[in-house]
Amino acid sequence: MIKIITKGSYRLINTTDHHKLLYLEDQGYMWTYARNIGELLTFSTHPHQRDYLLAEGKYNIYKVKDDPKLIDLLHLELSVGRKWQGYLLLTGLPTKKKIRSRIVPTEEIISGKKY
Numbered sequence: 001m002i003k004i005i006t007k008g009s010y011r012l013i014n015t016t017d018h019h020k021l022l023y024l025e026d027q028g029y030m031w032t033y034a035r036n037i038g039e040l041l042t043f044s045t046h047p048h049q050r051d052y053l054l055a056e057g058k059y060n061i062y063k064v065k066d067d068p069k070l071i072d073l074l075h076l077e078l079s080v081g082r083k084w085q086g087y088l089l090l091t092g093l094p095t096k097k098k099i100r101s102r103i104v105p106t107e108e109i110i111s112g113k114k115y
Contacts, residue, residue: 002070002110003063010059010078016049024059029094031103039103043094055080060111061089070108077111084111 011023012031020031021044028044057079064070074089086109090102 001063001065002067005061005063005074007058007060009056011056012054012078013048013050014052014054016051018051019048020054021048024093037102039105041089041094041101041103043096043099045096057081061093062110064110070110071106075106075108075110076103077109079111084109086110 006024008025010025013021013023015021022029022031022041028048029041030044032040032042034040055078059079060075060077062075062077064075065072071088074092076087076089076093077084078087086106088104088106088108090104091098092101094101
């Protein structure tokens with residue numbers, strides 16, 4: 001089963017203090033790398049000064065369960081031009097209570113395909 005949870009517009013920016021920030025609509029997530037852990041998203045509670053735009057486009061978040069071709073997790077997909085880049089959200093998106101979450105790039109793409 002593949003179920004779309006949410007979709008909308010995203011922006012990926014570099015801040016004036018040299019951090020990468022992913023905005024899904026108006027909610028920001030700091031995108032960092034932690035040695036021995038991997039890539040992390042951290043819930044952002046305050047606005048950041050944009051230095052420059054890295055990418056923007058559409059995003060989709062899917063919940064996948066019991067599909068033989070895909071991993072059973074939340075999938076975040078970001079449009080990059082006409083293509084999509086997929087990510088696995090191992091513990092979902094960060095929230096005010098659970099401020100960090102791992103994000104793992106994947107070649108599994110749902111958007112634009114017929115399942």
